[in-house]
């Protein structure tokens with residue numbers, strides 16, 4: 001039987017386990033969740049410190065969770081809001097597929113092409129040794145870049161589409177960095193949800 005998941009694409013990059021599901025959500029569900037989250041999430045813009053200098057983060061964020069545990073990265077500590085019913089519904093859809101039970105969701109709102117997310121790995125110690133990161137895209141599609149930490153010949157670009165899921169698992173965060181680069185094209189807003197497990 002052809003299922004939604006039959007369109008699964010394994011990126012097949014060395015030292016990683018990354019799969020892409022372009023139609024994880026139907027487009028009507030994806031439209032609905034984009035609108036609700038856009039309008040109801042208390043989006044915040046934090047300052048980050050890079051080499052001692054303070055910058056406004058080039059996107060808006062919010063943290064949700066079910067165990068009260070904070071998440072810290074780039075000198076920011078975020079305290080979670082309680083999950084809303086929409087976020088719980090998306091979380092359960094991912095859990096039904098992965099059998100991973102997520103505690104936390106970090107949301108990003110990229111307002112336009114000037115908003116971005118610089119090179120990093122999701123390797124904070126509260127995520128555990130081989131974290132599973134489930135990343136949903138709603139709204140504007142954006143390129144997601146990957147580069148190997150040691151082998152500069154290894155790099156990859158993938159367009160993350162409305163309603164898609166990107167699943168990063170295994171040793172991925174040990175060996176690869178990822179980013180959402182800026183673009184000069186006039187583009188709309190994108191919401192990204194990254195579900196994580198924080199012990």
Ligand SMILES: O=C(O)CCC(=O)C(=O)O
Pocket residue numbers: 106108117122135144160178180192194
């Ligand atoms: O927006 C994205 O697709 C990536 C977000 C990300 O890498 C993060 O929040 O750690």
Ligand SMILES: [Fe+2]
Pocket residue numbers: 120121122178
């Ligand atoms: Fe990330």
